[in-house]
Amino acid sequence: xxxxxxxxxxxxxxxxxxxxxxxxxxxxxxxxxxxxxxxxxxxxxxxxxxxxxxxxxxxxxxxxxxxxxxxxxxxxxxxxxxxxxxxxxxxxxxxxxxxxxxxxxxxxxxxxxxxxxxxxxxxxxxxxxxxxxxxxxxxxxxxx
Amino acid sequence: xxxxxxxxxxxxxxxxxxxxxxxxxxxxxxxxxxxxxxxxxxxxxxxxxxxxxxxxxxxxxxxxxxxxxxxxxxxxxxxxxxxxxxxxxxxxxxxxxxxxxxxxxxxxxxxxxxxxxxxxxxxxxxxxxxxxxxxxxxxxxxxxxxxxxxxxxxxxxxxxxxxxxx
Numbered sequence: 001x002x003x004x005x006x007x008x009x010x011x012x013x014x015x016x017x018x019x020x021x022x023x024x025x026x027x028x029x030x031x032x033x034x035x036x037x038x039x040x041x042x043x044x045x046x047x048x049x050x051x052x053x054x055x056x057x058x059x060x061x062x063x064x065x066x067x068x069x070x071x072x073x074x075x076x077x078x079x080x081x082x083x084x085x086x087x088x089x090x091x092x093x094x095x096x097x098x099x100x101x102x103x104x105x106x107x108x109x110x111x112x113x114x115x116x117x118x119x120x121x122x123x124x125x126x127x128x129x130x131x132x133x134x135x136x137x138x139x140x141x142x143x144x
Numbered sequence: 145x146x147x148x149x150x151x152x153x154x155x156x157x158x159x160x161x162x163x164x165x166x167x168x169x170x171x172x173x174x175x176x177x178x179x180x181x182x183x184x185x186x187x188x189x190x191x192x193x194x195x196x197x198x199x200x201x202x203x204x205x206x207x208x209x210x211x212x213x214x215x216x217x218x219x220x221x222x223x224x225x226x227x228x229x230x231x232x233x234x235x236x237x238x239x240x241x242x243x244x245x246x247x248x249x250x251x252x253x254x255x256x257x258x259x260x261x262x263x264x265x266x267x268x269x270x271x272x273x274x275x276x277x278x279x280x281x282x283x284x285x286x287x288x289x290x291x292x293x294x295x296x297x298x299x300x301x302x303x304x305x306x307x308x309x310x
Contacts, residue, residue: 047184056161
């Protein structure tokens with residue numbers, strides 16, 4: 001069985017903000033016809049002892065990274081342009097090195113369940129970014 | 145009117161995790177381990193627990209709740225509640241809060257004096273959460289830990305046998 005994955009995230013430049021916990025489900029059936037990857041999503045804001053708590057629950061850390069970049073919004077669409085940094089010593093965000101010289105461009109939307117038409121809006125927007133950026137739907141199974 | 149309730153679930157590590165709610169913080173959900181961290185999360189945490197139910201043995205039958213009236217007396221908040229486990233009443237809870245102060249140790253004496261005025265000999269000793277905290281800021285998580293300890297104490301008590309009717 002595939003392991004249960006939770007993602008924990010915090011802001012590095014804004015102290016005192018809650019941590020963000022996210023659960024992403026498997027891609028939905030019928031996903032092949034859609035232009036964007038659609039997954040069930042549960043977002044929870046938490047206090048800053050989240051990592052200690054997850055370990056207590058029985059989770060173990062799989063990987064961690066730092067992302068630095070910019071966030072853009074267009075309606076409910078969010079476009080994030082960021083560079084991924086590898087953390088050289090676990091838990092120490094001061095000593096990091098870039099994973100690559102390029103930036104990753106990610107287009108995502110959090111929408112209420114059933115609003116599949118959103119993926120069409122995403123595809124239309126992605127078309128406008130060509131040839132500067134070529135956005136593709138990813139298959140998470142290939143990456144696991 | 146106020147409620148505070150807890151459901152315990154057992155994880156794969158064998159540890160018991162309590163998920164608690166408090167009407168004083170209606171948008172929050174508290175998850176805590178005994179002697180462990182207390183996570184404060186928003187209401188979506190319950191949705192996450194539903195997703196995780198395969199990994200936990202839900203002890204829903206163990207839901208314990210304190211429900212009652214909330215009184216405001218100048219700077220004090222007093223919440224009286226009947227503690228129920230399922231259909232049976234198991235005890236009474238009294239929560240006293242001194243609102244202006246956030247450093248626990250600074251107002252314990254005042255709280256004790258206030259409680260003695262209406263609780264007399266039932267006034268409790270200093271809560272264990274104060275011991276660890278000394279001069280640090282009190283937070284809602286500390287309230288939930290105290291409720292958890294109270295609920296556990298009540299849960300372990302023998303149920304009082306019903307008197308026969310003559």
